[in-house]
Amino acid sequence: MKSPILKLGPNLIVSLNSEMTDSDLLELQAVLVAEVGRFRSKGVILEVTTLEVMDSFAARTLRNLAQAVGLRGAQAVIVGIRPEVALAMVQLGLEQRLSGVHTVLDLEEALGVLNREKAEVDPQ
Amino acid sequence: MTGESEANGKSSLMFEMGITEREIAQRKAFLEFGETDIAALTGIHDLAQQYANPVIEAFYRHLLAFDETREFFRDAKVLEKVRNLQRSYFLDLTGGEYGEAYVENRLKIGAIHEKIGLPVKSYLGMYNFYLRSVADRLFAAYQDAPSEALKAYQALLKVVFLDIGLSIDTYIQQREQLIRTQRDAIRELPTPVLQVRERLLILPVVGELETHRARQLTEQLLNSISSTRAKVAIVDITGVPLVDSKVANHLLQTVSAARLMGATVILTGLSSQIAQALVAIGVDLSEVKTTVDLQSGLEEAEALLGYHLLPPAERSRPT
């Protein structure tokens, strides 16, 4: 199941859900990397609050996505990894794979992180 | 007989206390309780029936003569009820049936006395009174055949000691059960999750932190982070006497999971022994923020919260 990409000012927001297949995830990665260029976005917020499982494929795709949008000038932030999902990821040994990606508790904090980022980059 | 033990099934005291058929046989063997004893006991069964009432009368007179034991038989109705039970108890001694049903019955009697709080010393005193009053009447009845009387009396001693062994075990069993329950209660003691200020949690862990409790702690901490949107959580283990590598790894996993969620965990109160032990067994806590005590943990947390809109990587970047 695909998710709509929302544009909010300089940021793109997308929610991931449990029904997404591997192909959906890969497609999302491709679309987001393209959209970041089209809108000259500064941030990509990946909201995973309803995601019930994050396996090695999903973690790898999110990391690749974060690195790719990073190369195009945007910062990716993962929002709302569930407690039990976080624990499963750690036991699976995935936490190292996401070590370069910023993870935050909620949307408000994500926006805070991205705005601060922008303020630092932007001299005004 | 088998019908009864089957009906009791797995909920019987025997089952609870782990007294198997084999265990009963071993107890009897140790007392050298055998067929000749059973024959000797059934041989005096008629006599027992004849004297049951006077013996029990004397028995209760004795009990009621002492404040400590009188306490337990205040109620006339209760007294009447136990008197009847005592009579069947007395007659069972020479009944000739000493199998599973007998053992179960003896355990039940022991458990009842334990439950009402009758001290072991009174319990043993009551047995002694029984033996004395039976001995008097037995040797009087067998005046012409004292060796017969002695044989029967020795058989009675064996079966009474079998009973004593069983009832004392019920006392011990109940105490052990109590200790287990209390130990579990301590173990299950939930760790409070305290919100000190906005987005800052403190979990003071007190007591032994074994695997089950460590797992509980993890779930509690992660769920609290999620529900309170905590940015920093301090886990204080000043009150934890020992941390083994398993628990240490569990703490490590918890810290990593919290980080994935977007929160920082600070571990405080590692005693010098624990710190040295962890290093010795090769647990790597370098990825974890640790401070020596709660106070420095709080200072660290406040610093983190003050910076909380800046990702850690940004702090080291020259401006």
Added chain:
Amino acid sequence: MTESVRVAIGSDIDIVRARQQVRTLAKEVGFTSSELTLIVTALSELARNIVEYARSGEIILDQICQGTRRGLSITARDGGPGIADIDLAMRDGYSSGKGLGLGLPGTKRLMDDFEITSEVGHGTQVKVTKWTH
């Protein structure tokens, strides 16, 4: 009460379907929500291994009862190329394909019991079990 479910695995949509199936079954067994997540994650890894290395195979889910213990087992079976060196495949960080090489040892950590048999050229079977606590 004891139910066995077979899920054919041939594409990534089947992985999503198998995840939903195992969640339903595990819920019935009485696992906590964090245990549920561990089980679903393990299944996801096993199902993906099938798609990635063998293209197709099947997953069998069994609710099990042993004395007072209840559990759920996941058997992932394929007729793929097989694993030549299981010891190596069970090492953290080893990768034989595009994966992160965490599949098997990671899956083992998520579950209580782990069994693997594999024959080169004939396929692989992995059976994992989780017990309620």
